[in-house]
Amino acid sequence: MILRMSTMFLRTLRDDPVDAEVPSHRLLVRAGYIRRAAPGGYTWLPLGLRTLNRVEAIIREEMDAIGAQEVHFPAMLPREPYETTGRWTDYGPNLFRLQDRRGVDYLLGPTHEEMFTLLVKDLYSSYKDLPLWLYQIQTKFRDEARPRAGLLRGREFLMKDSYSFDIDQDGLQRSYDAHRAAYLRTFDRLGLPYAVVSAMSGAMGGSASEEFLFPCESGEDTFVSCTKCDYAANTEAVRVGEPSKIDFASFAAAVVHDTPATPTIATLVDLFNTRADLKRSDRAWHAGDTLKNVVVNLRHPDGRIEPLAVGVPGDRDVDLKRLEAQVAPAEIVDFTEEDFAKNKNLVKGYIGPTALGEKNASGIRYLLDRSIAIGSAWITGANAPGKHVAGLVYGRDFSCDGIVDAADVRDGDPCPKCNAKLHIRRGIEIGHVFQLGRKYAEALGLTVLDQNGKTQVVTMGSYGIGVSRAVAAIAEANHDELGLKWPTAVSPADAHIVIAGKPGDETAGAGTQLAEELSAKNMTVILDDRKGVSPGVRFKDAELIGTPRIIIAGRGVAAGVVEVRDRRAGTASEIALADAAEFVAKMPAT
RNA sequence: CGGGGAGUGGCGCAGUUGGUAGCGUGCCUGGUUUGGGACCAGGAGGCCGGGGGUUCAAGUCCCCCCUCCCCGACCA
Numbered sequence: 117m118i119l120r121m122s123t124m125f126l127r128t129l130r131d132d133p134v135d136a137e138v139p140s141h142r143l144l145v146r147a148g149y150i151r152r153a154a155p156g157g158y159t160w161l162p163l164g165l166r167t168l169n170r171v172e173a174i175i176r177e178e179m180d181a182i183g184a185q186e187v188h189f190p191a192m193l194p195r196e197p198y199e200t201t202g203r204w205t206d207y208g209p210n211l212f213r214l215q216d217r218r219g220v221d222y223l224l225g226p227t228h229e230e231m232f233t234l235l236v237k238d239l240y241s242s243y244k245d246l247p248l249w250l251y252q253i254q255t256k257f258r259d260e261a262r263p264r265a266g267l268l269r270g271r272e273f274l275m276k277d278s279y280s281f282d283i284d285q286d287g288l289q290r291s292y293d294a295h296r297a298a299y300l301r302t303f304d305r306l307g308l309p310y311a312v313v314s315a316m317s318g319a320m321g322g323s324a325s326e327e328f329l330f331p332c333e334s335g336e337d338t339f340v341s342c343t344k345c346d347y348a349a350n351t352e353a354v355r356v357g358e359p360s361k362i363d364f365a366s367f368a369a370a371v372v373h374d375t376p377a378t379p380t381i382a383t384l385v386d387l388f389n390t391r392a393d394l395k396r397s398d399r400a401w402h403a404g405d406t407l408k409n410v411v412v413n414l415r416h417p418d419g420r421i422e423p424l425a426v427g428v429p430g431d432r433d434v435d436l437k438r439l440e441a442q443v444a445p446a447e448i449v450d451f452t453e454e455d456f457a458k459n460k461n462l463v464k465g466y467i468g469p470t471a472l473g474e475k476n477a478s479g480i481r482y483l484l485d486r487s488i489a490i491g492s493a494w495i496t497g498a499n500a501p502g503k504h505v506a507g508l509v510y511g512r513d514f515s516c517d518g519i520v521d522a523a524d525v526r527d528g529d530p531c532p533k534c535n536a537k538l539h540i541r542r543g544i545e546i547g548h549v550f551q552l553g554r555k556y557a558e559a560l561g562l563t564v565l566d567q568n569g570k571t572q573v574v575t576m577g578s579y580g581i582g583v584s585r586a587v588a589a590i591a592e593a594n595h596d597e598l599g600l601k602w603p604t605a606v607s608p609a610d611a612h613i614v615i616a617g618k619p620g621d622e623t624a625g626a627g628t629q630l631a632e633e634l635s636a637k638n639m640t641v642i643l644d645d646r647k648g649v650s651p652g653v654r655f656k657d658a659e660l661i662g663t664p665r666i667i668i669a670g671r672g673v674a675a676g677v678v679e680v681r682d683r684r685a686g687t688a689s690e691i692a693l694a695d696a697a698e699f700v701a702k703m704p705a706t
Numbered sequence: 707c708g709g710g711g712a713g714u715g716g717c718g719c720a721g722u723u724g725g726u727a728g729c730g731u732g733c734c735u736g737g738u739u740u741g742g743g744a745c746c747a748g749g750a751g752g753c754c755g756g757g758g759g760u761u762c763a764a765g766u767c768c769c770c771c772c773u774c775c776c777c778g779a780c781c782a
Contacts, residue, residue, distance in 0.1 A: 130731060130743065131718045135774050146717090155773070210781070227782070261707075261780050269781085277782095315782095327782090336781085436779080447780080548782055580782065618740050652742035659742095670741055679741095 117640045118631045119609060121657075122647065125162050128657050138334040140591035141266030143600050147660045149608075156263025156271030163661065164587070166608035166640075168274070171306060171586050172253055174605060175276045178302045182294045184249035184278050189231050191255050195221035197230035201559040208447075212257045212271075224257035229556045229578055232279040236574070237562040243283045243572065246564065247291055251278030253583060265334060267588035268544060274583040281557075281574050283566060288575045292324070292551050295579040299328055299547050302581065307603030308589055311543060313339045314349040316441035324551040328581075329543030330589045337543050340525060344536030351525045351540070352441040355486070356532055361511075362491030370508040372498045381406055381430040384504060388495065406430030407488070407496035407508075409467040411451045411480065414443055423451060423459070425472045427496075427516070428485040432523035439522045461499065468497035468505060469514035483520040484510070544589050545582070552576040594684075600662030601683045604705035610639040611700055612663040616651040616670030626693055627669035630678065633697035659683065665700055669693075682706070 126148040136142040144150045149164030160168055176186065192214075198204040204211070204223070212224035225231070232250055240248065256275045263271050280291030296312075303310045308330050315327040327350055329339055341348040349355075373393075378384040381403050388401040408430045414422045424443070426434055440448045456464050461471050461478040472482035490511040498505040508514060527540040557563070557574040566572045587606075594601050604610065613631050617623025624645070631643040642663060644654045651670070658666045668679040678696050681688040684706045691699045 127716075127732080129717050133717070134712090134719095137775065152774090256782090258781075264775080275782085440780090449779095545782070550782090582782080614741090616741050621740095648740095650740060650742085650744055652740090652744075654743095655741075656743050668741080 118635050119162075119640065119642045121642060121644045124642075128660055136266060138265045138268065138592065139595050140268065140588040143595055143660070143662075144266060144588065144591055147600055147662065150267065152266075154272075156260060156269070158267060158270065158584075163608040167590075167602065167606050168584065168587055170606045170608075171590070172274070172276075172583055174305050175302055175581055175583060175586075176253065178298045178305070179251050179276070179278060182249070182298045184251045186252060187235070187250050188252050189225065189228055189235075189254060191225050191257065192222050193225045193228075193231060195223060197234055197560060198223060201230055201556060203230070210258050210260065212259050225254070226256055226258045227275075227578075227580070228252070228254070228277055229279065229552070229576075230560060233556045233560045233562050233576065236281055237560060240281075241564055243564050243566045246281055246283050246574070247287050248281040249278060249291060249294075250281075251276060251579075265588070267584050268334070268592075269336070270584065273585060276581040276583055278579045280577040280579070281562075282576070283564065283572055283574065285575060288551055288553070288577055292549060292577050292579075295577065296326065296549055299549065299579070299581065303328060303546065305605055306586060306590055307605060308546060308586065308593060310546065311339060311341060311348055311541075313341070313543075314353045315548065316350065316352045326549050327545050328547035328549075330546050330593065331541050331543045332589070332592055333542055334592065335542040335544040337545055338525075338540060339543055340529070340538040340540050342531040342534060342536055343539050345531060345534040347531050347533040347538075351435065352438045354438070354525045354532065354538075355521060356523075356529075359487060359489035359492075362489050364491040364493065364509045364512055367491075367493055367509055367512075368507055370493075370505050370513050372500075372503055372505045374502060375504040376502045378502075378504065381408060384495065385430075388506075401495070403431035404429050405495055407469065407494035408432075408434075409469065409472060409482075409497060410434045411462065411467065412436075412439075413449045413451050415447045415449050421449070423480045425467070425478075425480050425482045426485070426520060426522045427469060427472075427482065427488065428523040429487060430495075432485070434522050435524040438525070439520065442520055442522075463497070463499050463501055466497040466499060466501060466503060468499045469508065469510075469516070470505075471499040473515065474517055481518075482516045483518045483522070484516040485523045486519050486521050487523060544585070544592070546586050546589050547579075547581045549579045550577060552578050595662070598656075599660030602662050602664060603684075604664045607663045608640075608661070609642045609663045610634070611665040611667055612642040612644070612658045612661060614644050614651070614654045614658050614666060614668045614670070616654060616668050617673060619647070621673075623669045623673045626673045626678065627667075630667060630669065630693065630696055634700060637697060637701045639701065664706060665703060667696065667700065 128148050129146045132142050133145045136145055148161055150158045153159045214222050253276045257272050260271050263269055282288045282291055310328045310330055313327050313329055315325045329337055338351045375387055378387050385401050385403055407427050409425055409427050411425045414424050428434055436448050456462055471478050472480055474481055493507045493509045495504055495506045496508055529538045531538050554573045554575050557576055562574045563571045591600055613627045615623050615627040631641045634641045664683050666681040666683055676693050677690045678693055679688055680691050
């Protein structure tokens with residue numbers, strides 16, 4: 117196939133669009149792949165659509181290869197199933213809702229667990245029909261608070277979502293493993309580097325889940341990977357090891373001290389290190405010796421507000437993202453001055469564990485960070501203005517209502533698996549696999565009869581790949597200062613022919629002939645046959661558009677040669693015109 | 707939703723104390739040029755994000771709203 121630039125619906129931009137910050141967004145707009153059509157919504161132009169289709173085709177091939185079957189749902193869905201599973205509420209403002217002329221509620225599908233569950237319920241009723249794997253490639257809608265970075269976070273985007281249906285957990289594990297393996301192959305073929313990390317399942321519900329993250333500075337997820345073993349996890353999902361108990365039998369009783377003007381951890385530690393009666397003989401006090409208690413409000417999906425206190429070592433911050441992942445579907449909102457005013461037992465800046473907890477004065481649920489050991493002694497608030505208590509022992513002087521992973525995770529923290537150092541990085545989520553279990557099947561009544569004629573609730577998994585996001589991620593991973601440089605597998609064309617001679621000379625004929633030969637070899641080729649465009653412009657556009665091979669029919673044509681460039685390797689060679697098609701066809705895919 | 711920045715031809719930008727809306731690029735016509743975003747000449751193209759106000763007069767001043775970008779919050 118020949119794409120003639122003289123007629124292609126394409127306009128490249130000489131300048132970077134000013135509203136595009138990340139490279140993928142900037143280059144996809146500049147090279148004429150996409151145009152913004154609405155907040156968080158993009159139009160695919162011919163070049164962009166070709167790449168999108170190729171990405172989609174690879175994903176489809178790999179899904180088909182494991183035996184998943186493709187279906188297609190409407191994007192506009194009825195309210196009831198989402199009401200039944202609670203997600204009409206749980207999704208909150210992120211759901212696009214609309215009404216028909218009679219005022220009946222609909223939503224634009226953010227993901228389709230409910231619909232797939234009902235579809236299978238509609239048609240299947242025996243264990244003999246399982247396992248079953250279905251998928252679709254569908255436009256999804258989420259009313260993101262902040263769409264950003266072009267295709268990386270849109271409000272309308274293309275997603276491949278698949279769902280597995282099994283009779284039991286063993287089956288689910290096999291389905292999950294098959295999808296996970298298919299995802300590894302898919303991302304390899306797409307030319308996307310990735311890290312597979314343990315993740316939280318959040319609003320999706322269910323147990324095990326892993327994310328495929330493309331490591332990238334402009335990514336929105338933070339993850340850790342062990343420098344020694346294979347442990348990797350989204351920071352939200354990092355589970356530090358249980359600390360061992362400390363024997364506190366010989367510890368002195370806790371003492372309350374006057375500590376005026378110590379509103380922060382730093383000032384508190386300073387005071388303890390300078391005042392003779394507080395100094396420690398063996399070493400200086402540090403922030404990790406203090407226990408910081410942070411109060412937040414949880415907003416439950418039904419609108420109920422519940423205060424929650426969390427204790428973390430004073431050298432750490434509460435990572436709200438991590439905390440929220442564990443209190444989902446509740447959201448964390450600020451604990452305001454007003455809230456403090458209402459709760460007389462909380463002394464801002466001097467909150468201590470003895471006032472916290474459902475059984476104590478404040479009645480506020482109190483969770484301790486997992487790193488806090490039973491028997492450890494702390495400097496912490498004494499619930500009175502200007503007073504702190506030292507030597508307060510967890511398990512002797514105070515208790516909590518539960519354990520939580522709330523402290524922020526840092527580069528260099530110990531690996532929970534092997535204790536080596538963790539490395540922290542950012543990444544873009546390009547895929548996510550979930551073991552959903554029975555949440556949706558139970559809510560919607562998807563059951564089958566087992567071998568004994570007994571009713572069994574089906575156990576499900578769900579597996580997503582952001583297709584449009586993958587295009588952006590590939591662009592993010594494959595570009596330089598000149599433009600895009602697509603992997604062969606997803607490039608909008610296999611080659612780009614630049615006619616660089618004078619008008620009317622033999623270069624146009626040579627270029628056209630070569631285009632036809634390549635096309636005859638089943639390759640897609642962009643032919644720059646534009647009239648009156650200077651060579652410089654053609655070179656720049658070819659590099660910006662970024663096909664892996666660029667062929668220049670220029671001054672060499674007189675001597676019977678063309679220049680064949682490898683855009684990705686940055687190499688070039690002179691090839692006889694007669695051999696060029698064969699040579700290009702045999703260039704290794706990169 | 708909080709903080710910061712910004713909306714002026716397709717793209718990038720200027721626009722002074724309020725007084726005829728400009729430049730570059732892209733586009734059209736003609737000519738010259740042709741291996742790294744050429745040149746000359748002549749053109750077309752703007753509800754100055756939207757709505758209210760102040761004023762003889764608003765791109766410019768005031769109020770409200772919308773949108774975009776960045777950071778945070780949120781998010782599969």
